[in-house]
Amino acid sequence: MLELYHHGSSACAAKVRFALAEKELDWTGHYVDILKGEQFDPAYLRINPKAVVPALVHDGEVIPESTVICEYLEDAFPEAPRLFPEGAVERARARLWTKAVDEELHPACSALTYALSHRHMILRNGAGSFDDFLQGAGAEGRAARELKWKWIHDGLAAPGAADKIRLYDSYLKKMETALERHPWLTGDEFSIADVALAPYLNRLAALSCDGMWRDGRLPRVEAWFARIQARPTFYPAFMEWMPDELAEQMRANGAKSWPEVKRRLEI
Missing domain, CATH: 1.20.1050.10 (Glutathione S-transferase Yfyf (Class Pi); Chain A, domain 2)
Known part of the structure; x- marks a missing residue:
C-alpha cells in the first residue's frame, strides 16, 4: 500500500504525484496543510522529523525526500511505466x-x-x-x-x-x-x-x-x-x-x- 503525505501548493509533493500518475500507481493521500502548520503535528513529525512534505509510506516503510521517493518508485515498481531513460x-x-x-x-x-x-x-x-x-x-x-x-x-x-x-x-x-x-x-x-x-x-x-x-x-x-x-x-x-x-x-x-x-x- 502506498500512502502519500502531501499538500496542494508543495512543488515537491506535486513532483511525486506526477511520478505516481505517470507510473500508473494507486495511492492513498493524507493532506498535510503546511500553511496551517500541520507539518509540525507530533504525529506527522514521527513520520518526517524534518516537518516537510512529501513523505511516502510503503507497507510501513517511510521514504522521505521527493527525488528519493521518485527513484524508489522506479526501483520498487520496475514493471510499471519507467521514468528513467534506458541509455x-x-x-x-x-x-x-x-x-x-x-x-x-x-x-x-x-x-x-x-x-x-x-x-x-x-x-x-x-x-x-x-x-x-x-x-x-x-x-x-x-x-x-x-x-x-x-x-x-x-x-x-x-x-x-x-x-x-x-x-x-x-x-x-x-x-x-x-x-x-x-x-x-x-x-x-x-x-x-x-x-x-x-x-x-x-x-x-x-x-x-x-x-x-x-x-x-x-x-x-x-x-x-x-x-x-x-x-x-x-x-x-x-x-x-x-x-x-x-x-x-x-x-x-x-x-x-x-x-x-x-x-x-x-x-
Whole structure:
C-alpha cells in the first residue's frame, strides 16, 4: 500500500504525484496543510522529523525526500511505466536535472513563493514574533528561518530575492538550450527530468509569472510546458489537489508582483 503525505501548493509533493500518475500507481493521500502548520503535528513529525512534505509510506516503510521517493518508485515498481531513460548518457542527463532542482531550483522556488504570495497569507493570519516563527521550524536551521522571515516581511525587497529570480530564469534558459534538438529534456522520450522540472514551471504559472517564457521569449520552453499540460496525468497531479481559494490567492498575489519581476529580469 502506498500512502502519500502531501499538500496542494508543495512543488515537491506535486513532483511525486506526477511520478505516481505517470507510473500508473494507486495511492492513498493524507493532506498535510503546511500553511496551517500541520507539518509540525507530533504525529506527522514521527513520520518526517524534518516537518516537510512529501513523505511516502510503503507497507510501513517511510521514504522521505521527493527525488528519493521518485527513484524508489522506479526501483520498487520496475514493471510499471519507467521514468528513467534506458541509455547511460540519457540517465546521467536526467540525474543532472534532478540534482539541479534539489540544490538550486527548489530553494529559488521557495523564496519566490514566499516573497510573491505566501507572505500575504501569513501576515494576514498573524506571523507573531520571530521567536514564535523560529519555534515552528522543525529541523530548519536558524539562518534558513531568518531568511524566510525576511521573505515574508520584505517580499522582493528582501536580500537575495532578486538573485533567486535571476537563478530561476537561468534554468529556464538552460531548458531552452536542452530542448533545441529534442522534445523532452533528456532526449526523445519523456523522463524523470521532465517530471522534476514540471512543478517549477507550474509554480511560476500559478504565480502569474509565465511571462518568463511566453510571447516568444523562450518558445521551446513554452512548447514543452504545453506538452506537459496536455498529458492526461497533469490535471490529477497538479490541479486537482490545489484548493481553489489558495490558487486564486497565489494568482492574484503573483500578478501584483509580476511588474517587479519583469523589471528585475529586464523583460
